[in-house]
Amino acid sequence: MKGAYLYKAPRGTTDILPAEQGYFRYIEERAADICQCYGYKRIDTPLFEDSRLFVRTIGPGTDIVEKETYSFEDRSGQGMTLRPEGTAPICRAYLEHGMHNLPQPVKLYYFAAIFRYERPQKGRYRQHQQFGFEALGEGDPALDAEVIEMAWRFFKSLGLRKISMKVNSIGCRLCRPPYLEKLTEYYSEHIDQMCPECKARFRKNTLRLLDCKKPLCQDTAAGAPKSVQHLCPECKEHFKSVSSYLRLLRVPYKKDHRLVRGLDYYTRTVFEVQPKDEGGAQSALGGGGRYDDLIGELGGKPTPAIGFATGIERIVLNLKEQGIKPPVSDAQGIYVAYLGHEGKAEAVKLTAELRRAGMLVHWSFGNKSLKSQMRQANALGAEFAFIFGEDEVRNGTVMYRDLVEGDQWEVPIDEVVNLLTQV
């Protein structure tokens, strides 16, 4: 039958079926709890934005903008893009709503569908869900540390083990260009020993050379000049300060001079949470960093900011691998069964009444046999059943059956609600 259906979910998209929903809700609840503690407020931005917003912020040369966006023209000819990340829209909203007038930093969080046109693989989808938070309008390194600690606590609160926090500083607009020159210089001497991908990276994005996973390239990267050693005095001081706050907060972080983030807008602090036993595949569970120039580039006055984002599907994947199951709700419900037309009429009435009282009630359509109804009650995991047979209807009663213990007794219909409030 598989091939016979005309329609299927588009490549790289998935249906999140009822059986999976528990994981997502669990993650969302933990996230919301953490945000509440740190004073973050939820924000929702549109699914799509003016295309120029993303070109401007993510960087015109990056893969995301070059070939991974879902872009279209609306009916008036405006270029629109399904959001490929969460930070830029929030900066836009910050400016659009004059949030610089609020007490700084403005702390916002979001759950958002993210779209990137890529070849799907494990933990990577064309449409996926991200949770992220942003603190805008504050440059204090203590905030960097707080954000990193918050991200760390989020993952720990889910019960995730075997994860690590990597931190690095990639400098600012003043000290990064000279560093990149040094890096280019270094790599031009080793370029012939590098893998083909790295040769391409050399021209396109020199920074990325550092995190090539090939052993040979890693050796080369190990000898490469480190960004932290070429920071300007201000950035150096900032990074030092972030580190010391992280120690105060007791976040078990690791400095990783090869950590580079994919988006152009990052400055100074960058960080990433990775599964420890990464099999080479999708190593990033979540990550973020400072973007002190971004809001200025969007036309606002210079405003420092920092944020974090993580992919929900990737978290679910890791939870499953570690055997962590979300807590299940224990709502078992009530089943109302019936025989005959009059029994059905009584069942309709009782079902409605119980539901008005806020209870989970099942009953069946189609005048099935009682056996069939009881089987269904069992399959649905109902705790007990009410049965309206001919006798009960005649007597003005209903059969109350405990499906766990297996015993049953007849009760007057008027006493049903009382009975339930006692249970």
Add this chain to the structure above:
RNA sequence: GUGAGUGUCGCCUAGUGGUUAAGGCGCCAGGUUGUGGCCCUGGAGAUCGAGGGUUCGAAUCCCUUCACUCACCCCA
């Protein structure tokens, strides 16, 4: 965009040239008059991803194509 692997009922799987494609799970219905969970019986459900070819004969061999998966690139 590149490379590799896989495609048999809703799910998992057997079947590697020969009569009506098999089993498990799940689903539905029965196992005497109105009752679940265990058990038993029966039923529905697959033109074996699609198209073409080889052959007397193909789910099984060949080609093409599509889809999925994994990896690379990149990222969450």
